[in-house]
Amino acid sequence: MKKLVIYMAVLLAGVGIFSPEASAQDGEAERIYTIIVDRFLNGDDSNDINVTEDMSEALPFGGDFIGIENNLGYIQEMGFDTLMLSPVFDKADDDYLGYNVENYEEIEAAFGGAEAFQSLIDAAHERGMEVVVDMPVTAVDGYETLDDPVLNDIQQSYYDMVDARFIDLTDADNQVRYQAMARTFVDTYDVDGLSMNIVQDGLDASSFMPDGVKTYGIVEDGGLTAEGFDQTTDPAMRSAIVEAFSTTDTEIPDYPTDDSLLLADHWFTERFTINAVEANMFPGKRISQLTAYLYGYPGSIAFQYGTEVAFSGDEVPGIHPQMDLWTDQEVVDYIVSLNEVLSKHPQLYQAERELIKNEDGHYVQRYHTSDVDFILNINDTSVTKNVGIPMEAEDEGKMLSGLLIGDLLRSGDMEGEEFLAVLDREETELYAIIEERGFNNGYLYAGLLIFGGFGIFIWLVARKRKR
Incomplete structure (x- = not known):
């Protein structure tokens, strides 16, 4: 029993290994x-x-x-x-x-x-x-x-x-x-x-x-x-x-x-x-x-x-x-x-900016960087808004990952050669344009191990109490 508890603790601590850590750096804007x-x-x-x-x-x-x-x-x-x-x-x-x-x-x-x-x-x-x-x-x-x-x-x-x-x-x-x-x-x-x-x-x-x-x-x-x-x-x-x-x-x-x-x-x-x-x-x-x-x-x-x-x-x-x-x-x-x-x-903050849309409170801008491009989508209107974000040549096989709300726009969320972004009224989302990926298998495996291990733990405890 003690070995099982230790094993689960190590497993929980190691979940972060399956995803890369983002490093924070200081920007130049005051x-x-x-x-x-x-x-x-x-x-x-x-x-x-x-x-x-x-x-x-x-x-x-x-x-x-x-x-x-x-x-x-x-x-x-x-x-x-x-x-x-x-x-x-x-x-x-x-x-x-x-x-x-x-x-x-x-x-x-x-x-x-x-x-x-x-x-x-x-x-x-x-x-x-x-x-x-x-x-x-x-x-x-x-x-x-x-x-x-x-x-x-x-x-x-x-x-x-x-x-x-x-x-x-x-x-x-x-x-x-x-x-x-x-x-x-x-x-x-x-x-x-x-x-x-x-x-x-x-x-x-x-x-x-x-x-x-x-x-x-x-x-x-x-x-x-x-x-x-x-x-x-x-x-x-x-x-x-x-x-x-x-x-x-x-x-x-x-x-x-x-x-x-x-x-x-x-x-x-x-x-x-x-x-x-x-x-x-x-x-x-x-x-x-x-x-x-x-x-x-x-x-x-x-x-x-x-x-x-x-x-x-x-x-x-x-x-x-x-x-x-x-x-x-x-x-x-x-x-x-x-x-x-x-x-x-x-x-x-060092990016070249490209205005995609600016109409009656809906403001969409692309930030071109040498690493990852970003899309700032500000819907400051009274209704839900959608916008087609044009795909560029380097966007092939990529997806939009929302950093504020968490929206994900995959290749299936496309209309022609555009990503179709939908945003509720009075909301803002910042997308990073990243390589398209499926489900995070690392997290899936970790989840199965954690919940499976927890089920085994409960089963062993139940057996012990029964005896």
């Missing part, structure tokens, strides 16, 4: 998780300054660096490899966003100060993550100010509350001073990147941002232009993404080819979720579809904290609630599983 430091989590209430519990007040909630550091695992598990933090500099006590800067040479005490900031950066680096900090353009003593900043309604509402002035970053003296300040900040704390909300037209980041650090230009107004940043956002693209995924049956924008930074919202825009709510759509499904689209992009994306738990709102301070890690777990689980699949196939 997945950025943007965080309002004060509105994430309060990890140390000893540094609370002017904190309120009234969600309707535009005052600090007590979020700090340690609150973020304690939850890096949560952020990384969803596939984010970069943190983009709101400003971390010494600010006015009644300001929660951090743009009412009082001293660029000090780290905000209410966030934990310099020591906690460095601890967060070190902890992120130990995990292979990078840290980007948003640089304010708030004028302090010594800077020439800008007379006519370009602000959207949400920015205007916020800056009216803090009564801030702006640095003119086309002024040569301002550029020299700002660049030196940013250089010192980056070198002191080993920051990986700097972002900036653009409020002035015609900026050239190379004239005021330090060399050797990644730079991101966040453009909120479609009338503004900026150059010299490594990556910039496109307001028109953001609006198209929001329009497409806040409801169904709406054309999905094709992925850009200029390496734009894709996002659906940022901290000076309305929340993505409010658009879904206003369209009477289920937020969880809308967020899942949005995430699948963003994660299929071979460039960098930004995803605002709390989107995964359906934060809503369209004005300050309602768009910046305190983070809640324990709601809408279903969406978080979906994002985690999506990341697990895509992290095993980094070649997808």
Whole structure:
């Protein structure tokens, strides 16, 4: 009896031998998780300054660096490899966003100060993550100010509350001073990147941002232009993404080819979720579809904290609630599983892309790689959709293996020279085009041995009890 139990345990442990293991490798696309430091989590209430519990007040909630550091695992598990933090500099006590800067040479005490900031950066680096900090353009003593900043309604509402002035970053003296300040900040704390909300037209980041650090230009107004940043956002693209995924049956924008930074919202825009709510759509499904689209992009994306738990709102301070890690777990689980699949196939992000279909919310794209080709099928419509995926010469004798839902399309699922893929409404599938195979004989044999062995085990136990 003892020998039989040992035999079964070894058999169970060896089942995995019959199928090859997939090795996960890091892709090059950056997945950025943007965080309002004060509105994430309060990890140390000893540094609370002017904190309120009234969600309707535009005052600090007590979020700090340690609150973020304690939850890096949560952020990384969803596939984010970069943190983009709101400003971390010494600010006015009644300001929660951090743009009412009082001293660029000090780290905000209410966030934990310099020591906690460095601890967060070190902890992120130990995990292979990078840290980007948003640089304010708030004028302090010594800077020439800008007379006519370009602000959207949400920015205007916020800056009216803090009564801030702006640095003119086309002024040569301002550029020299700002660049030196940013250089010192980056070198002191080993920051990986700097972002900036653009409020002035015609900026050239190379004239005021330090060399050797990644730079991101966040453009909120479609009338503004900026150059010299490594990556910039496109307001028109953001609006198209929001329009497409806040409801169904709406054309999905094709992925850009200029390496734009894709996002659906940022901290000076309305929340993505409010658009879904206003369209009477289920937020969880809308967020899942949005995430699948963003994660299929071979460039960098930004995803605002709390989107995964359906934060809503369209004005300050309602768009910046305190983070809640324990709601809408279903969406978080979906994002985690999506990341697990895509992290095993980094070649997808270096692929040549071919658009197969883009019609009223049905978006199908092929990724050509030197190894395995992939098909991304996003059905963001209100009905079940089918699509013919043209076979290429190298597809002969191959099948489509679904990596997200698990659909399998064999040669029998063909119509002419096309694979016929059928996908339910508001679902996304990623297919790998692989050599066609029959049933997994290894698993069949293992199953027969396991259940056969278990039957023998029960029979022997029954005989023993009978005796």
